[in-house]
Amino acid sequence: xxxxxxxxxxxxxxxxxxxxxxxxxxxxxxxxxxxxxxxxxxxxxxxxxxxxxxxxxxxxxxxxxxxxxxxxxxxxxxxxxxxxxxxxxxxxxxxxxxxxxxxxxxxxxxxxxxxxxxxxxxxxxxxxxxxxxxxxxxxxxxxxxxxxxxxxxxxxxxxxxxxxxxxxxxxxxxxxxxxxxxxxxxxxxxxxxxxxxxxxxxxxxxxxxxxxxxxxxxxxxxxxxxxxxxxxxxxxxxxxxxxxxxxxxxxxxxxxxxxxxxxxxxxxxxxxxxxxxxxxxxxxxxxxxxxxxxxxxxxxxxxxxxxxxxxxxxxxxxxxxxxxxxxxxxxxxxxxxxxxxxxxxxxxxxxxxxxxxxxxxxxxxxxxxxxxxxxxxxxxxxxxxxxxxxxxxxxxxxxxxxxxxxxxxxxxxxxxxxxxxxxxxxxxxxxxxxxxxxxxxxxxxxxxxxxxxxxxxxxxxxxxxxxxxxxxxxxxxxxxxxxxxxxxx
Numbered sequence: 001x002x003x004x005x006x007x008x009x010x011x012x013x014x015x016x017x018x019x020x021x022x023x024x025x026x027x028x029x030x031x032x033x034x035x036x037x038x039x040x041x042x043x044x045x046x047x048x049x050x051x052x053x054x055x056x057x058x059x060x061x062x063x064x065x066x067x068x069x070x071x072x073x074x075x076x077x078x079x080x081x082x083x084x085x086x087x088x089x090x091x092x093x094x095x096x097x098x099x100x101x102x103x104x105x106x107x108x109x110x111x112x113x114x115x116x117x118x119x120x121x122x123x124x125x126x127x128x129x130x131x132x133x134x135x136x137x138x139x140x141x142x143x144x145x146x147x148x149x150x151x152x153x154x155x156x157x158x159x160x161x162x163x164x165x166x167x168x169x170x171x172x173x174x175x176x177x178x179x180x181x182x183x184x185x186x187x188x189x190x191x192x193x194x195x196x197x198x199x200x201x202x203x204x205x206x207x208x209x210x211x212x213x214x215x216x217x218x219x220x221x222x223x224x225x226x227x228x229x230x231x232x233x234x235x236x237x238x239x240x241x242x243x244x245x246x247x248x249x250x251x252x253x254x255x256x257x258x259x260x261x262x263x264x265x266x267x268x269x270x271x272x273x274x275x276x277x278x279x280x281x282x283x284x285x286x287x288x289x290x291x292x293x294x295x296x297x298x299x300x301x302x303x304x305x306x307x308x309x310x311x312x313x314x315x316x317x318x319x320x321x322x323x324x325x326x327x328x329x330x331x332x333x334x335x336x337x338x339x340x341x342x343x344x345x346x347x348x349x350x351x352x353x354x355x356x357x358x359x360x361x362x363x364x365x366x367x368x369x370x371x372x373x374x375x376x377x378x379x380x381x382x383x384x385x386x387x388x389x390x391x392x393x394x395x396x397x398x399x400x401x402x403x404x405x406x407x408x409x410x411x412x413x414x415x416x417x418x419x420x421x422x423x424x425x426x427x428x429x430x431x432x433x434x435x436x437x438x439x440x441x442x443x444x445x446x447x448x449x450x451x452x453x454x455x456x457x458x459x460x461x462x463x464x465x466x467x468x469x470x471x472x473x474x475x476x477x478x479x480x481x482x483x484x485x486x487x488x489x
Contacts, residue, residue, distance in 0.1 A: 018433035019432075019433070021445060022429075023422070023429045024454060025424060026284050026424050039280060039281055039285070039287060039452070040286055041288045041289070042288075042321075043290050044269070044291050046070075046073070046074070046098070046442070047071050047072040048267060048268050048269065048271070048299060049074065049076050049120070049270055049440045050230060050270075051233065051267050052068065052071045052072040052077050053118075053124060054120075054124070054203070054233065054234060055071075055237060056077070057084070058238070059262070061104060061207075061208060061211055062261060063261060065102065065104070065262055066101075068099070068265055068267055069094075069098065069265065070098050070268075073442065075116060075438050075442075076117075076439050079115065080120065083111075083114070083115075084102075086111035086112065087108055087111050087113075087128065088105040088106060090102070090105065091103075107132040107182070109136055110136075111137070113129070113139075115176065116140050116141055117140065117143050121140075122144060123152050123200040124207055126152055126204065127152070127156065127186075127204055129182055130156055130180055130182045130208070131185065131186060131208065132184070133183060134181070134182060135181045136182065138177060138178055138179070138180070143370060144176050145172075145175055148174060148175070148198070148368055149178065150173070151198075155191045155193050159187055161181075163179070164181065165179075185213055186208075186212040187214060188257065189212075190216075191219070193221065195220050196222030197226075197365055199225065200230070202231050202234070202253065203233075206218065206235070206245070210238070210243045210260055212255075214257060215254070215257040217253070218252070218253045219251065220251040224338070224362075226341055227300065227341055229299065229302075229339050229340065230298075231253075235247055242261040243258065244256035268294055269292045270440065271299045271302060272343060274290045274322075275346040275347075276421050277448075278290060278304060278313075278322070279346055281325055281326040282312055282324070282326035282327075282330050283350070283424045283425055284326070285327050285328035287323055287325040287326075288324055289324075291320065293317055300339060303339070304343065305317065305322060305324070307335065307343065307347060311332075311347075312326060312331040312354075329355065330351075331356060332355070332358040332397075332399070333354075336361040337362055337363050338362030339362075341366050344366060344373065345377060348388070349419075352399060352402065352422060353422065354399050357399065358395075358396070358397045359397075360394040360395045361393055370411060370413070370414075371412045376408075377395060377415070378390050380415070380418075381422075383405050383407070383408075384426060385400055385401060385402045385403045386398075386399065387400050404426060404427055404428015407419035407429050407431050407432065409431065409433050409436050413437045413438075413440050419431035419432075419434075420444075420448055
């Protein structure tokens, strides 16, 4: 094993610490004020961020007005909507916020796109901006300025698009901020891209490629290609919109020029956002069900039933409902998560609670996500008393007794949900800046509480986007928000 540094980037010392959330914990011993029995919850997770943002781009480039139903409304999705609006697309809400009516228009320049921390915005919209007649400036949060952008920007340059970046704009070459200076069309043709750091470099160019004069032949030149299911998702949504895509050759994609069909679509639920809820069944014991689970999908979250089964649970899909049952015992796992790196933080949290060591492989690219996720996980699991070591391409986690502490999230939504998972077993876990979950899962703490059947939530009936029960009654939270306690088998 090659050891790697085990610390993530800390917030500046003069920055005030974000508020902390006392993660609800489960008293496995029972006793006064605790719940006896396991979970019995039904959860409805909102629409897929990955699909929502891909479908928004295609709807903005389509040959007529379209509708997205069940779209995710979160920070990432709203940043995508705002970016498209700034370049001329009309996006309006229907009778509910998750229904979006999209009316395309010629891509306009003179816009500024706020990418926030959204990789899909910063990597999917520059090829759209290349179709504008005029400049489009891109910038984002401080954390976004360190995320790699070079492969997309260099790819556009090789297609004849002017891109300004680096010191003149106050940043580093190949990073935010940058300006795409379009001239109304993109020649297209062949381009070589090293997508070793992110599959989004491929998806971003493919999504706009049908609007290029010559289409696009994209060749991946790197040694590794992470998150291949996300590229397969991009290919699938393009084909569904009537775009001809040839992916018959390994690491080469050819998109023919032509129209993109306007459609009325239902967005699948976000299967990766289901991970902390389903994993809770293994941590606490009992069962958690997620509705709307597709029988076939390109989402990486489709790997969850197998992963959770290997870690000690049982999974059953019936009539669109996935149910995971657990006993409170968790097994360690040795797994390559190259195809589903977004699941790694939650799997790492499970592994820290397991009865045997785990090794997560194939996820070196997570160092370039919202934060360096490998360093962040190693730092925070260690802060709670665990042992989590970085390797060249992943993590080795050796379970140890854990204790309560502040679990820092580094503005990363999947770190926040991982902290909540650890808190189920470890009293006193305080998740810093849990509101960062709004990036893809707004209202997370309310969903979590309802799954646990905590006071002030509705159990057994539809309430918001989730319903849940835990046998018995739970201890009241005090006015300061102290952790509620629920019982396990």
